[in-house]
Amino acid sequence: MKTSARLKASLAALTALALAWPALSAPAANAAPKKPAKPARATTVVVLTFDDGDASNVTAARMLQRHGMRGTFYVNSGTIGDEGKLTWRQLAALAKAGHEIGGHTVDHARLDELLPDEQRAQICDDRRALMKRGHRVTTFAYPFGAVDADAERTARQCGYNAARTTYGLRHWGCRTCPAAETLPPADRWELRAPSSVLDSTPVRHLKQQVLDAEKAGGGLVPIIFHLICDGCGQYSTTPERLQEFLGWLEKRRSRGTVVRTMDQVVRGKVRPLPEE
């Protein structure tokens, strides 16, 4: 018994060694091909969201791609092609590059001030317009983060799988808020986030949000950007700041922190739109 236990122990040690250093263990000639090594288990999932479809989001998308990341772009279908906004062609290019295109109402309506049928026009018609252009539209963001029970119900009826707010997670304005949304999310119709990134937001605040989530055992951290440009308004982030954050974020992968699109986090198929 004792010998057998010792043998088992050495076998276990050998297996552990082989797993730890796959390069050292030459496979037997007839062994099945090895699966590629799995990356570290993801515990913190960061979703980089860009709201309102500003034309400068093309810059952001390229920066993300250079870091092997993909973002979620919440656009207003009614303003696409307007001056300073993304065009349909640019939107198609974003989707082709692997980014997610999500809905954000037709023209950035404050949903909690609308009647249910007005909400329905804002949310369903927006999703319909994006889907007509061939986009896979599964997640939504409430403009201004303004949501009520009717808006949640309408987002669900319009065929979305989840909807993001702009509040509820820890940031410089709420140190007692939880550091991360749960995975799976506690309420997929009210996905929490730290408040929007502003031109006054230092990169260290963004880093801290991710570090706080890691420290709290992981979860979902959506980060809300708008314009990516220098000195172009309160809701802007300079390309330099975004670059610094992305470079830092990429290195957190070794800590199990990854970047995903909201669609990848929420999963689920593309649900149909209701009848017009």
Ligand SMILES: [Zn+2]
């Ligand atoms: Zn917005």
